[in-house]
Amino acid sequence: MDRTHSKLFKIVLSLFALNCLSLSVYFSLPYHHQNHSDHHRPSLNNNLPSLLDSRHHFLTENRPTLTDNHLQNKNNSNFNNNHYLKPWPILPSYLPWTRNRKVSFRSCEAYFGNGFNRRIDILPANPGGSSGWFRCFFSETLRSSICEGRNVRMVPERIHMSKGGEAIEEVMRRTEEEELPEFQNGAFEVLGVGRNGKNLVGDFLDTSVPGGEITRNTMRGLIGSIRAVDNEEFECDQWIEEPTLLVIRFEYANLFHTVTDWYSAYVSSRVTELPYRPHVIFVDGHCRAPLDETWRALFSSVRYAKNFTGPVCFRHVVLSPLGYETALFKGLSEDIDCEGASAHDLWQNPNDRKTARLSEVGEMIRAASGFFVNRHGSEKPVSGHNVLFVRREDYLAHPRHHGKVESRLSNEGEVFDSLQSWASNHARCNVNLVNGFFAHMSMKEQIRAVQEASVIIGAHGAGLTHIISATPKTVILEIISSQFRRPHFRLIAQWKGLEYHAINLGGSYASPAVVIDRLDRIMKSLGC
Incomplete structure (x- = not known):
């Protein structure tokens, strides 16, 4: 009986390997030679x-x-x-x-x-x-x-x-x-x-x-x-x-x-x-x-x-x-009353007020960049928490651009330095502060930093659009100056079902103590 089981196991294993090989060949074929x-x-x-x-x-x-x-x-x-x-x-x-x-x-x-x-x-x-x-x-x-x-x-x-x-x-x-x-x-x-x-x-x-x-x-x-x-x-x-x-x-x-x-x-x-x-x-x-x-x-x-x-x-x-x-x-001018939900939940319980489409496109961006996409968001580090601080820096964007970005957070460097000191005091939670200078990172490096982050923090700016590719349990903390009170990233977070927090400034200066206090509360909610 044991020999029979052993033979059956070998046959099943061989068939499985053959099936995997067939699939790999199929997916490598050109457009005109595949079964559409x-x-x-x-x-x-x-x-x-x-x-x-x-x-x-x-x-x-x-x-x-x-x-x-x-x-x-x-x-x-x-x-x-x-x-x-x-x-x-x-x-x-x-x-x-x-x-x-x-x-x-x-x-x-x-x-x-x-x-x-x-x-x-x-x-x-x-x-x-x-x-x-x-x-x-x-x-x-x-x-x-x-x-x-x-x-x-x-x-x-x-x-x-x-x-x-x-x-x-x-x-x-x-x-x-x-x-x-x-x-x-x-x-x-x-x-x-x-x-x-x-x-x-x-x-x-x-x-x-x-x-x-x-x-x-x-x-x-x-x-x-x-x-x-x-x-x-x-x-x-x-x-x-x-x-x-x-x-x-x-x-x-x-x-x-x-x-x-x-x-x-x-x-x-x-x-x-x-x-x-x-x-x-x-x-x-x-x-x-x-x-x-x-x-x-x-x-x-x-x-x-x-x-x-x-x-x-x-x-x-x-x-x-x-x-x-x-x-x-x-969504910047119309009231789009939608909440993010998982495709699995919407498949079983359709709801006109929920969507998984933004997450679908975010996953497409990640997959196209070469990352494995998992519904449960296990791409994050196995232990510890990455806090990604999205930075703004000077760069030449287009022929009419002077190479200087508009200041949204006048003391960004001070806030970052304070967060570094804060992170060093959270050794027991293994908190790692990631310096997100996106303008000089490849897109793949940017997406990797986003998908590995437990918390994404930054001043209002185009770089925060990356949260469309964030994994399901990522927390967003946006710092908003008085001149840029726009709903771009609150809405993206809402439509993806991400937890979102905002610090609204009276001008463009952010008190490091206020930022750290808000981030500390977020980390405690994550069990840190």
């Missing part, structure tokens, strides 16, 4: 069978076909590893993304991106499949649209802006107006048989891509430039067969505004059910910035529109709404 039915890669705690029907519908309707045009042009793309797309990582906070019309207006799901449920077919698909199509999904809650199309051509010479992607030292004093795109009619075209030269959209822009609260909605300008053309005019220097996101950035060097763009790009990918992480093309003329590193980690590749030398055609393209149209930005 696994495009969501959801968390194991999701109800997988319920997703199969929607996945099959996406694949049969949207998957690019290997046409003769594809075979002739597939080697023309200048993207690195163009035929490989990164898989979506497994995210503990992932919940299925739907276009269900039953999503409640102004519910948390709708505010945080799962409410793009009104489909508008601007150029319907040709039954024969030889033409292109263009459609948008509108969110009444966000007053925004995610659009996508098949067989779309971009003509860079009809987009007026600087080249983009240069080193900042090469473009000093360049104006923002030069970097933001202006679109000539026909800057983008869709292959639409029988509609040659006709503009694709009209009144649709006012109802589904409104100008919003910003002076110049550049994505509205892009969509307004689109026209339909016949085969004779649809000539391409190169084809990109894989799904590609078009992104227009404004505040490309500011972490808060960049996170809103990451958020919008992620939501656009999920709403349009992209099976793998898409390529990204920046349709703006901004210079290179440190945050480009994370764009490349999040998506399959990144390129600037003006880096193409001639017309480029996309088999499947998605237009990501501006970051200004996400809940992260709208």
Whole structure:
């Protein structure tokens, strides 16, 4: 009997090893050679069978076909590893993304991106499949649209802006107006048989891509430039067969505004059910910035529109709404009454006033940066507590920046030195004070510091946006000067379900004793 058990054990072990090997080979295969039915890669705690029907519908309707045009042009793309797309990582906070019309207006799901449920077919698909199509999904809650199309051509010479992607030292004093795109009619075209030269959209822009609260909605300008053309005019220097996101950035060097763009790009990918992480093309003329590193980690590749030398055609393209149209930005002027909750709890007990979407995107950022993502937040040190003090320092952000940051805490150095002395007196709890000079740390180093922190403390500033990637039990302490009483980070903490505290100053000077007292109370609540 023992020998029989031993043989059975060896057989089971061999099968397990074979299965692991098969999975590793599968996940290393290029985009065109993988089974697309696994495009969501959801968390194991999701109800997988319920997703199969929607996945099959996406694949049969949207998957690019290997046409003769594809075979002739597939080697023309200048993207690195163009035929490989990164898989979506497994995210503990992932919940299925739907276009269900039953999503409640102004519910948390709708505010945080799962409410793009009104489909508008601007150029319907040709039954024969030889033409292109263009459609948008509108969110009444966000007053925004995610659009996508098949067989779309971009003509860079009809987009007026600087080249983009240069080193900042090469473009000093360049104006923002030069970097933001202006679109000539026909800057983008869709292959639409029988509609040659006709503009694709009209009144649709006012109802589904409104100008919003910003002076110049550049994505509205892009969509307004689109026209339909016949085969004779649809000539391409190169084809990109894989799904590609078009992104227009404004505040490309500011972490808060960049996170809103990451958020919008992620939501656009999920709403349009992209099976793998898409390529990204920046349709703006901004210079290179440190945050480009994370764009490349999040998506399959990144390129600037003006880096193409001639017309480029996309088999499947998605237009990501501006970051200004996400809940992260709208929450600054609208009352978004939502609380963070775990995806597991929301799966079992749906609640219109709770969300796990912000945690999902935070996990995406961490996973893309190479960190293991655990729902229980065990990435923190096994023993002791890290207290991360987010610092502000001088750095050159963009060509119009003088390299000096605005002072939000006039005695930041004094506060930090006092916290160091305080931490040295908490040896029994093994408290480690982390000096968070983020401006000169790689993004991976920044994210590591955030996820290992038990407490994150800092003056109001873009660096605190990193709390979107904080693990579930992290405590936030924000020091707010009288000139910057804005709710950015209180709201992010609330929407992630993090414990949040604030010290409101009469000016910009913080009493070290007051900061230490508040931090001491927080540490006691953590058992220190």
